Amino acid sequence: MPGIRELEVSQLRRISGGASRETWAFDATWKEGKARAGRGYILRRDPEASLLETDRDIEFRVYEALQGSGVPVPEVYWLENDPQWLDRPFFVMRRLKGDASTGAVIGDSEAAAIAQEKVEILARIHAFDWKSGGLETLRAPSTAAGSPGVEIAHWERIMREEALEPQPVLEMALAWLKANKPAPQRLTVVHGDYRTGNLLVNGGKISGVLDWEMVHLGDPLEDVAWVCVRSWRWAGDARVGGLLSRDDFYRRYEEASGTTIDRDAVYFWEVLGNLKLATIFLTGARSFVEGRSKDAMHAFTAHLNPDIEAETLRLITDQGGRS
Amino acid sequence: MRPNSAELLQGIQGALATYILPEVESDYAKTELMLVQMLLGVVVQGYDGAAQNLVDDNAALRSLAGEAAQVLMTAPLAGSEALVEELGQLAGETDASVRLSELTAANDKLRDAIGRVGVLLQGGTSPEYIGLRTVIIEHLHRELERLPHDMMGPRSDG
Incomplete structure (x- = not known):
């Protein structure tokens, strides 16, 4: 200065x-x-x-x-x-003005408008011209079609490095993912953690999208599926992100992005999303157990994995004959 | 000797809530302290049944290992030969002590092997494979049900 x-x-x-x-x-x-x-x-x-x-x-x-x-x-x-x-x-x-806490966002009197804005901003992220925007060096597959394989390999590597004990549920999820890869058509910026909790809200409007630690280039449906992951249903009911129904979310995203959502592909990315979330928590658990972290959050999050694993099992079995 | 471990941990939870938390000013430290209290709750909840749960789980996993060995012996899959032998061996083992470290080591070996069976069965279309995969998934669900739930609050499926 x-x-x-x-x-x-x-x-x-x-x-x-x-x-x-x-x-x-x-x-x-x-x-x-x-x-x-x-x-x-x-x-x-x-x-x-x-x-x-x-x-x-x-x-x-x-x-x-x-x-x-x-x-x-x-x-x-x-x-x-x-x-x-x-x-x-x-x-x-x-420092932007606003509150990112999930309770404040889903309880906001303008929650319906926030939900719409959340969808529109996601479509804008996916429409961002990453080539002219200088983001070619983000982690990326060589083609759009390669993004499921790259993401599976990425999270499999982290899972194997970080797990402190056998993970039969995650192993079975990996096998399912490898057998059910979609064929994405688009390669876009993927926020990687786009969810209620990472959106700053002020005066009934989204004032900031935060926590871009997991940003990469890939299939935009990865973000769409992450929004839908069970752990983010903060309202306790089926509304994704605690804000709107899944069908409503899909419809609005299709309108905002001008694309059609491949439901099967979102299903794949939702399984991967649960694997990814469980793996992130395994990473925290290892750092806590090895004494590199004293943050109680890292021990606490490991205890969220049983719910995530139960959801993963549900997804890889309850899927209309795709096991 | 009283208070026992669980009673001590509950007492520490109470002391933290009563004497320490009200004195803490930083929001970040308050959050950490509340997480510590919740973690103490997890330990208390699992304390009494810790050994028995592992003994029960190991017995169920050994039975499952025997069943898997039988299926894979009758209807082999590529790469299942060595696994059949390992499963047969695991099915015949017993827990030699009730030390948590030893029970956990046995549990890890069993869960690792069952996980590999689950991976091998991915995409298997014969009724034996589908049946075994279902039994494995049901077992894994039962294991998960014994662990703490809903720590993020209630969630809806679908």
Whole structure:
């Protein structure tokens, strides 16, 4: 910040959430000329251990690339890869107004409008021109058709590296996935964790899409299926993301994206979504058991896996003769 | 000696809620503390039945291993020969102690083998294979039912 004086940092506090990086909020004020200016910031610092090993440069670059795209993301300011300043690398971005907590979002009086906006923003992410947007280096298959295989291999590798004990349910899910790969037609930006809980809402509108740690290029239906994963049905009923029915979600996405959803493909990606979620939690469990993490969240999330595994078994058996 | 382990953990939960939580100011630390309390609850819930659950599960898995060996011996699949021998051996084992570490080690071996049978059966269309796959999935469901549920709150299928 050249040309500023009397910089003061206050209200530094850690915020819960974010699968792979510590999130800290702080305020800063400074003197610029004769006037005093200020702003709220978010600092995302690499953790000692996390639910997921991800590349901070990618997350930072995606935030940069999406500025002005119609996908609401915070403005990013600084990326520091040198650990000498805060022990670990970090980046800093603008703190947007809003609340991402699931209770606040699904209980909002404007929940119906938020649901519609959620669908439209997802379609915008998938329509983003990643080639001219400088995102060719995201993890990607060589062709759209290769994306199921790439994602299966990615999560299988992590599962095998991180599991502390045999995982018969996940092994059977992998076998099912390998036998039921769809043939995607489109290669788009995939957020990878697009769900209620990662959407900042302010005044009945989505003010920010957060947590791009798992962004990659792939089949957009992967995101569509992730929205539908059982674990995100926060309202306790069948509404996906706690906001709208699955059929309604499909219809609105088709309208917003101008594409037709292949239901069988979404089914595949939903099985993969459950495998992925269980694997993320296995990663946290390992870091906790090995003492690399002291975060109780990493121990807690491992206890969410029985529900995810039960859902996975249901999906790979209850599927109209596709076993 | 009283209080026993479960009673001690419940007491610690109470002390955290009564004396520590109200003193904590940071929202992040409050969340961590509440997670710790929930984890203590998980330990208490599983404490009394921990060994018996493993003994029961190992017995059921051994029976399943024997059934799988029988099916795969009668109707072999590519690569099932070595697995049949391993399953037969596992089916004949017994638990030598009720130490959790030893019961868990045996359980891991059995679950690993049953998982490999499940993978082998993927796509198998004969009634024997479909039947065995169904029995395996039913067993895995029963295992999951014994573990903590709905920790994210209630969810709806479909």
